[in-house]
Amino acid sequence: MSMGECQVNTETKGFQPKIVAFLCNWCSYAGADLAGVGRFQYPATIRTIRVPCSGRINPLYILKAMANGADGVLISGCHPGDCHYMSGNYVARRKFALIDSLLKHVGLEEGRVSFSWVSAAEGVRFAEVVKGVTERVTALGPNNGVFKVEDGGGTNE
């Protein structure tokens, strides 16, 4: 078995989703790291993108990930009150609530886009969150949603 493969999902030969995970540098990314160091197993479904702060996440990141065919999007930052930049995740929280509500309104399935707070000490919890998100996205099946662009968006960047 080469590096990067994971045993967790090998017995289910069916659909394995690709989930884009935007993780904040200070908490959730460190949480993911801790899950790795602590060898807490979680499905190898997420593709991590490290961002400086959950407040850095542009709504377009989420939409573009869906357009380019991601089966799910996970966004995770520091718990409210723990932001490295004091208020980044508070500002982000207002945005996230509106994004979540609007995406459901236009017909995106519940569970495609998930938000959570995971601290740098919560390695086990990070594994739990990824498991839960993977289960829900797997149940929804491949992204054929309202934002999926048929030819994959045609961007090569």
Add this chain to the structure above:
Amino acid sequence: MNSIIDDIRKTARQLLTEGKVDVVIGYEKGSLPLKATPCFVRSPQDVDKLIWDQTCENNLAAFVAKTLGKKAIIAKGCDSRALMVLIQENQVVRDDLYIIGVSCQGVIDQRKIEAETGEIIGASITDEKISVQGMECDKEYSFTDVKDVTCQTCRYPNPVLEDVHIGGSIEVPEQATLFADVIDMENKSDNERKAYFKEQMSKCIRCYACRNVCPLCYCQECFVDCNSPKWLTGGVDSAENLLFQTGRALHLAGRCVECGACSRACPQGVDIRALSRKVNKDVKEMYNHESGLTEEVKPALNVYSTDDPEAFLVKE
């Protein structure tokens, strides 16, 4: 109505003669019937071009930042709210601005008329009656029948920010339920909503008229024009159209003043308001904020509270 036009012209003439402003931004008669077009009056002898009626549908706040010098602007309720947001966001210097406030009864929805009469080839407006000559038939309307859908639910017809007020003010009827149209939409099933937006987005040709006419879409480089990263490709695809429209609605979250200019400018009749109204409703419910009412209250997404709702989080 005519006395309002006279007062507007008189005020404009006075401002220009006294040199208080370099330009007056108002409306003149357009080249098509039932269409007014924005006009920029720079000398006192041109003030008689200015008009005021139910065809003055553009939001003039869109031109303020692009116009150099001291300017006077004729502002309806929604224009003044847009100006308020622009001032809050430091896009406009208040001292360079003289706001001529006019209470607005609403504007005409041309599409409603054209659906019945065909292309409008001639029209005249008297106080309450609109006589239309169309390609297919002639018809007479009362204004309330053809009022734009935005104006039907308008709660701020009177300017919230003005230096001088012209004409009377308009009493706002108490509304039983705010955002009734959004609530109707929310009550539909997920699949119905999905189908509705899919149909709307398949009409969109991404001409960006909605963006260009919007007073609050003032980004130097809009995300749709950006090459790196390339958010949108050149093709017309209903999924990409939805990305554009939701992206735009989210950019306007806590800022949109519901002037309805985007919907009126849309050549394809896309229901753009369905998205912006939904966001406005959420902002009102979650953060108790309405944009552009006072200068003191900051836009909803510029501030936060430690007990903001977070029902959207995963359950783990």
